[in-house]
Amino acid sequence: MSDIETVLAQVDADLDSSLERLFALLRIKSVSTDPAFADDCIACADHLVADLKSIGFDASRRKTIGHPIVVAHGGPEPENGDGPHVLFYGHYDVQPPDPLEKWQSGPFEPRIVETPQGKRIVARGSSDDKGQLMTFIEAARAYVNVNGRLPIPVTILLEGEEESGSKSIGPFFAENKDELTADVALVCDTGMWDAETPAITTRLRGLVHDEVFITCPSRDLHSGMYGGAAMNPIRVLSKVLAGLHDTDNRVTIPGFYEGVSELDPEIKAQWDGLGFDEAEFLGDVGLKIPSGEKGRSLLELIWAQPTAEVNGIIGGYTGVGSKTVIPSVASAKLTFRLVGEQDPAKVLENFRAFVRERIPEDCKVEFSPEGGGAQALQLPLDSPHLAAARRALAAEWGKDAVLIGSGGSIPIVGDFKRSLGMDTLLVGFALDDDAIHSPNEKYNLSSFHHGIRSWVRIIDELAKG
DSSP, X not given: OOHHHHHHHHHHXXXXXXXXXXXXXXXXXXXXXXXXXXXXXXXXXHHHHHHHHHTTOEEXXXXXSSSOEEEEEESSOGGGOSSOOEEEEEEOOBOOOOOGGGXXXXXXXXXXXXXXXXXXXXXXXXXXXHHHHHHHHHHHHHHHHHHSSOSSOEEEEEESOGGGTOTTHHHHHHHSHHHHOOSEEEEOOOBOSBTTBOEEEEEEOEEEEEEEEEEOSSSOEEHHHHTTTSOOHHHHHHHHHHTTBOTTOOBOSTTTTTTOOOOOHHHHHHHHTTOOOHHHHHHTTTXXXXXXXXXXXXXXXXXXXXXXXXXXXXXXXXXXSOOOEEOSEEEEEEEEEEOTTOOHHHHHHHHHHHHHTTSOTTOEEEEOTTOEEEOOEEOOTTOHHHHHHHHHHHHHHSSOOEEEEESSOOHHHHHXXXXXXXXXXXXXXXXXXXXXXXXXXXXXXXXHHHHHHHHHHHHHHHHTO
């Protein structure tokens, strides 16, 4: 039996014990957003430190401005390792379990539930993110139990505030940059394409946000006395917002598409072959027609194309009944999802110029002083780390991993790139029906079991160099 097969056999033989260790973690009420659970967050960090020490990691609980962070180091010293030095990230905090009456069992009383689709682990945090982070820890345990140590240098970073804003991460990175910098980051807080198809998230859209305030008359006016004479800021704002897209639904802001490239043919072909049901996706929210650029698939629109969206409009009287008023001010909140090499600062600058050009001479426009954003992130398709993960997942699941995108963003990945200069491999085993943040959150037993085995294979492939 080869070395890797011996480690995989250890994973299989130890699965019941792995579940017991996961259940012990799930019982800890590490709700980060509620101060009433502060001691539970500390207890959870201490539990993880003890567990990591038990398999040979140099682990410690680190004090922060908020909940503690767990840092652990294992494997050979980076300068002596055969493969890359990896930084694995997960978070031990969870969302509040409310509403409690919707749970079919106690949210912090984990259990296995038999379903027609297979066995499920049900508890708060089972999928987001305790079950996911334990897949990596259990993979490391199997390696240590078989070989005495990991084959590559591994740093583990477990956060306690992901569900409540990650306020401690920035300062912690600044203070511990040298200790945390590695060759590549591994993040497990993502999912699979379906229960039998693994996925690697290779692209995350960036984000720019802004708020526009248009003032026309110096005060609210009677619409009978001034209607037709005084400019209405809602009318001005409406024209500006309506002009953001052309008849093909492309964004009309000059320079908006600078840095946007066409999708790689391999990725496009893979996405086209996924059998994604666009009608069902939109039908679930009562729609039929995509709103993005014509000629693009829905997956392209949400994973690989930028957007300009109005998130809120305020102006005039919005209470019950009628008030015949021309308001003084109208405002809107907007966000722009970015892809490729789009520059957030330039997108913001160009948007504001677009608005200013459309404001009447005797009206004025102001913008939120907090406007700003983050650049999109994309793992290069020729990354050796990506190639290693693809080989590993194909070996475990018997099919190629789908290289997917994310319509949203994962802030920690941007922090890894900007603060530590690292690309990130996003490999997780959650499913769309895991009900994260909701009552009866679950994690498929197959996700947990094959997740552990997948990390064993990824570590093995990375160690081959």
